[in-house]
Every structure is written in C-alpha cells, then in structure tokens.
C-alpha cells in the first residue's frame with residue numbers, strides 16, 4: 001500500500017492566516033543529517049507572529065529537526081546539509097550577513113531536558129544579556145526580575161536568587177530555562193517538548209506560562225501530547241516522515257482535519 | 272564431588288580470594304615502604320647515648336651504638352661458630368680517618384655511659400666525641416667541673432655565633448664598598464680580553480680607566496682599611512675562643528667554637544631534654560643549609576628548589592595543557608588527525624623521562640638558551656649566561672614531560688561537561704569562546720586540577736631529566752632571593768630527589784650519609800603529599816560549587 005502523505009496547505013487555513021503576520025517562513029526546506037537520507041522533505045510552512053504554534057507527529061518525523069533549524073542549532077552537527085530557505089522576519093537566516101549570535105538572541109530556545117547552568121539562579125537568568133553585552137547591574141537586575149515574573153517563577157525564588165539553580169525542582173528548573181530565554185527579549189521562543197520530563201502539576205504550570213506568553217511572543221512548541229497541543233496552541237502542524245502533512249488553526253485541525261492521515265493520527269489509530 | 276569442584280570455580284570464590292590477596296599485597300607494600308622510611312628517616316634525629324667501650328686489648332672507643340650483626344659460619348668439621356659484631360659511630364674523622372668502627376662482641380670488656388661524654392656537631396669533619404677539658408675565652412682559661420665548663424662553653428658558643436654574624440655583615444659592607452672598583456676592573460679586562468693589539472681609541476680608553484681605577488682605589492682606601500681592620504679584629508676574637516677536648520683515648524684536641532654547630536651531653540639528658548633536642552635537629556634538617564658535601568646539616572635549599580620547580584612547572588604546564596585540550600575538543604574537527612594527535616599525546620606519557628631530559632638539554636638549553644645568549648649576552652660568550660642548566664629550563668622540561676597528563680585529564684573534564692549546558696549557552700546567543708569560558712572551563716576545572724595533581728606527583732619525583740637540565744649537588748644561591756630581580760630563573764638549583772641520589776650514592780662517606788637518605792626520602796614524600804593535598808583541597812572546593820551539574 002502506498003500512502004501519499006504529500007501535504008498542501010488547505011484553503012481554509014489560507015483564509016485564517018490571511019489575517020496573520022508571518023514571522024517564520026520556510027521555502028522548500030530540505031534537510032539532511034546524512035547525505036543519503038533527508039530528515040525534512042520540501043517543508044513549506046508559515047508561522048504566524050505572536051501566536052502559539054504546535055508541531056505534532058510520530059516520533060522521528062522531524063519535529064525537533066525543523067524546530068532546531070529556526071535558530072540554527074543544527075549547525076553544531078557536522079556534515080549536515082540544508083536546501084531551501086528559512087526566512088525570519090523576511091530575512092534568510094542562512095545569509096552570510098546574519099550573525100549567528102544575533103539570530104539566537106532573537107530566537108530563544110527551551111530544551112526538552114531542563115539545562116540550568118551550575119550557577120546561581122540570578123546568574124542563570126542574567127547569562128543571556130551578559131553574553132550579549134549588557135553589563136549595567138541595575139539593568140540586569142531589572143531584566144532578571146521581569147523575566148522571572150513572566151516565567152511565573154519570581155514568587156518562588158525571589159528570596160533565594162543567589163542559591164544554585166541546581167537546587168530547584170525539575171519544574172522550577174524548566175521555568176527558569178524559560179525565564180533565561182525571555183531575558184534576551186527574543187521575538188520567538190522555540191520549545192522542544194518542554195514538559196515531557198515533568199509531573200502533571202509542573203506541566204500545568206508550564207502550560208500556564210506559555211498561555212501568558214501568547215500575544216507577546218511567537219511560541220513554537222513541539223509536543224507529543226495532543227491534548228497539550230489542543231490546549232495551548234493557536235495553530236498546529238502535523239508532520240510525518242520528514243514532511244509537513246497538514247497545518248491549520250488548532251481547532252480546525254483537531255475537529256475537521258483535511259487529511260485522512262491526520263485524522264488517523266489524532267484519533268490514535270497509529271503513531 | 273566433581274560437580275561441586277566446578278561450582279566452586281564458577282561461583283568465583285577463588286577469584287575473590289585472589290583479588291583480595293592482590294590488594295593485601297599492594298597495601299602491605301605501601302605500609303612497609305612508609306614504615307621503613309618513617310622509622311629510618313625519623314630515628315636519626317634522636318640523640319643516642321654515647322657508649323664508652325673497652326676492649327680486651329685495652330683499646331677504648333666512645334661513640335653512638337649504630338648496628339649489630341651476627342655471622343654464622345661452619346667450618347669443614349661441621350662446627351658452627353657464631354660471631355657477633357657491633358658497630359659504633361665514633362666520629363673524630365680528622366683523628367681516626369673513619370667515622371665508624373666494628374667491634375667483635377667477644378672482645379668488648381665493658382660498655383659504659385660516662386655522664387660527661389659530649390657530642391660536638393661540627394661544620395666540618397662530622398661529629399666529635401669527647402669530654403670538655405678546658406674552655407678558653409680570650410685570655411681567660413676555665414678549668415672547672417664539667418657542668419660549669421659545659422655552661423661556659425655554651426655561652427661562648429652563643430657569643431661566637433653573634434660575632435660570626437657581625438663578620439658576615441662586615442664582609443658584605445666591604446664588597447659593597449669595593450663594587451665600583453670591581454666594575455672598573457671588569458671594564459678594563461673586557462678591553463684587554465683576547466687581545467695583543469689595541470687601537471688608539473682603546474689605548475686612550477684604557478689609560479683613562481686605569482687612572483680612574485687608581486683614583487677610586489685611593490678614595491676608598493681609608494674606609495677600606497677601617498673595615499678590614501674591624502674584620503681582622505673580629506676574626507681574632509673569634510679565634511681566641513676555643514675548647515680543649517679530651518678524646519676517649521686521652522689525647523687533647525683544640526676545638527675552635529667557630530667550627531661547632533652545637534654540642535650536647537646525651538647521657539645526662541632525660542626524655543624531655545632529648546625530645547626538645549630532637550625537635551631542634553628536625554628543624555635544622557628542614558630549615559638548615561647542608562654541610563659536609565650534603566651528608567650533614569639541612570636540606571632547605573633542596574626543599575625550596577623542589578617546591579619552586581614544581582610551581583614553575585605547574586605555571587607552564589597547566590595553561591598549555593588546557594589550551595591544547597580545549598582546541599582538541601572544542602575547535603578541531605574530529606577526525607583522523609585529531610585521533611592521531613590524541614594518540615601521540617597519550618604515548619608521550621610513556622616516553623622515558625631521561626629522553627625528555629635530553630630534549631630539554633638539546634632544545635631548551637642549547638637552542639633556545641644559546642640563541643638568547645647570542646642575541647643579548649654576546650659580550651660574555653663563550654661563557655654562557657642563560658644557555659646552561661637552570662631552574663627555568665628544568666621546569667620547562669618537566670612541564671613538557673607532564674603535559675600529556677594535563678591534556679588527558681583536562682579532556683576528560685571537558686567531556687564531562689553536559690552537552691545540554693553547552694547547547695544552552697549557545698542557544699542564548701553566546702559565542703563559542705564565551706561558552707567555553709563560562710560553561711566549559713569552570714565545569715572542567717576539577718578535571719584540570721586532577722591533571723595538575725597528577726603532574727605534580729609525577730614532576731616532583733623526577734630526577735633523571737633534572738640532572739641534565741639544571742640540578743646541582745650544591746647551589747651557591749637560591750633561585751629566589753632578596754637581590755634584584757628576585758627571581759633568578761637562570762640559576763641552578765637543588766632538588767630533594769637528586770639530593771637522595773647524590774647523598775646516598777655519590778658521597779665520600781656513604782655510611783654516615785645513609786640516615787640522611789631516608790630522612791630526605793621521607794621529606795620528599797611529605798612534600799609531594801602536601802602539594803597534592805593543596806590541589807585536592809582546591810578541587811573539592813570547586814566540586815562543591817559545581818555539584819550535581821549533570822541535572
């Protein structure tokens with residue numbers, strides 16, 4: 001049996017999106033870890049600004065790969081190959097004039113496993129601004145507090161900012177990582193399964209935090225949890241075997257999916 | 272039966288036994304090594320009683336009991352004869368020629384411990400054993416009870432020590448006074464050197480300088496004479512203070528107190544006195560200067576040289592090793608070339624240390640040092656200024672020798688830094704160098720310090736490469752002192768490891784030097800342990816700071 005999973009953006013989405021500003025756009029993006037096998041195949045996606053967009057799909061379909069292309073984290077892996085274009089705010093991020101550090105400052109990232117640095121809570125949040133040239137202490141103080149407030153962590157840590165970040169609980173550590181990303185005042189925040197290693201209560205808190213970021217930042221989140229995608233995202237992309245199958249506003253994708261494959265996946269018939 | 276035998280081996284009990292035996296053996300060896308060195312190394316400082324032995328043939332000896340020996344021999348008839356011998360250290364090398372004597376136990380008629388037996392430790396010729404007969408201080412001659420004379424002699428010794436210090440000061444004063452004159456003379460000899468012919472200009476210069484020399488000498492004459500006068504007087508006064516010591520066989524010997532380090536009467540001393548004396552001698556050993564071609568006195572210059580060499584080595588090796596490891600792990604593209612470099616670095620650790628010594632001699636001393644001499648000190652050639660063995664070259668050689676250890680340990684430290692943390696830093700927009708400096712280096716610090724610890728352990732104990740790059744038996748001056756520029760990295764230096772070799776195997780008086788070998792070995796062990804403890808302490812503090820950094 002041959003399944004044609006080649007996707008195209010549905011007419012309905014086009015209408016929805018017509019009202020949105022597009023901040024990330026890929027054009028015929030092909031990505032290879034090894035020359036003989038593409039991890040992303042002809043991906044064309046337009047991610048709207050200041051909205052939460054979720055990537056779903058079976059394991060190994062390339063969600064993380066696509067996400068990590070947006071801040072060029074994949075550049076760390078030797079021998080990769082990228083074809084096509086990725087435009088962020090209209091600028092091709094592979095253009096030689098783009099400074100990698102500036103791109104990553106603009107496009108923050110939160111990883112699946114929380115990765116606080118072995119430093120104090122304060123130092124963790126101030127890390128980004130510091131490496132990007134901010135040295136004024138009062139400015140830093142301000143940024144740290146604002147970021148922790150936005151990440152919903154300030155109340156819990158305001159009296160122990162000099163404690164080691166490693167003494168925080170798993171959920172707090174992940175929110176610290178969100179605060180750390182926010183401290184750079186990014187336009188976009190990429191999150192790769194940010195709650196998959198956490199208990200339900202911590203997961204709930206992270207979701208609340210994401211909810212508060214809506215409207216202020218563009219959030220792109222990879223998740224395995226379809227309920228989570230349905231809860232937090234405005235738009236959802238369904239991927240399979242390196243291809244973008246369907247991309248639509250979350251409501252439509254979960255209630256009236258365009259593609260049979262999408263329906264099969266969200267109803268749990270495979271995956 | 273057969274089954275259970277097989278079971279026995281399959282369960283692995285014999286192997287448990289075997290491995291535990293191995294551990295036991297290792298442990299026993301370590302304990303034994305330490306015990307031997309501790310006992311022999313610390314025993315020497317205890318003031319032993321002086322024994323007066325009288326032999327059947329009326330010969331008498333006075334000295335410290337040293338060792339005994341039992342010889343069992345069998346003649347052709349099968350009769351077994353046991354001969355017992357005992358050894359005494361009788362000192363008085365200037366009289367007897369030898370410090371030690373072996374006596375057949377059967378020949379000894381009596382062994383006494385005379386109260387007034389006195390042991391003199393001298394600056395030269397080792398110990399003297401005898402009794403105080405008279406004390407001469409200037410024109411005064413004291414001949415009284417032993418206790419009083421001992422007291423008087425002690426006072427006189429203090430006086431002599433003060434006068435010796437004065438003499439030293441006067442001599443430096445004199446050198447300082449004459450230094451302008453000496454520099455003129457040096458200039459003159461510089462013109463005259465290797466020359467049979469002078470240009471007119473040189474002739475003129477020479478005449479000027481010679482006139483200048485005469486003038487300066489005249490100007491300094493009165494002051495010179497005044498100081499010389501005082502020197503002569505002090506010397507005379509020092510020489511007028513001496514003891515008449517009677518050796519055990521009745522001969523009387525004049526003993527200048529200026530030649531005496533210290534003296535004491537062990538047979539009169541109780542345990543507390545002896546303990547105090549013991550502590551003083553240990554202190555002298557650790558803090559004093561060596562005497563008698565290193566077989567007596569202290570080893571302070573060697574301790575100092577060892578520590579300074581190790582510190583210099585660390586200063587060279589750590590930055591280099593860390594930089595190499597960082598480049599290898601963070602910047603270089605991993606592939607056959609990095610693999611090859613890693614392999615060679617690892618194998619460098621196995622190169623015999625003498626090979627490094629040869630390299631240090633050939634490269635650092637002859638090529639680097641020689642070139643510096645050509646460039647900056649060519650007026651002094653063929654006499655080398657820096658192109659000869661010295662603490663700088665020795666430290667560099669050892670730094671090279673310990674480089675692999677540091678590189679490997681640092682690499683391990685770097686590899687232990689979680690990738691998530693490195694990616695996290697990069698994702699926040701830090702440059703690669705910022706990431707290395709703020710995340711990799713601090714987290715790899717325990718690994719770096721482990722490398723340092725291993726380097727110190729290896730470097731402090733090396734002797735062979737040092738012997739050809741700058742260690743000497745007796746260094747005239749320390750590599751760090753109060754004269755400008757304070758650090759004299761070109762100077763030769765002393766080292767505990769070499770000291771052990773030199774004292775134990777190169778000294779003219781091996782028997783007398785034996786205890787010194789053990790105590791120096793003990794000191795070397797203590798020093799290495801201390802240096803290591805320092806590094807371990809640092810590492811643990813850092814570890815605490817970065818505890819459980821893995822998530």
Ligand SMILES: Nc1ncnc2c1ncn2[C@@H]1O[C@H](COP(=O)(O)OP(=O)(O)OP(=O)(O)O)[C@@H](O)[C@H]1O
Nearest residue numbers: 033034039058059060061062063064065066077224
């Ligand atoms: N560093 C890498 N080198 C080579 N192949 C890789 C690498 N990372 C991922 N891949 C491959 O690329 C494909 C996509 O992987 P990716 O991690 O993007 O999947 P994913 O959708 O995020 O899966 P999951 O839900 O399990 O995280 C997979 O087949 C994976 O094996």
Ligand SMILES: [Mg+2]
Nearest residue numbers: 063064065192
């Ligand atoms: Mg993934």
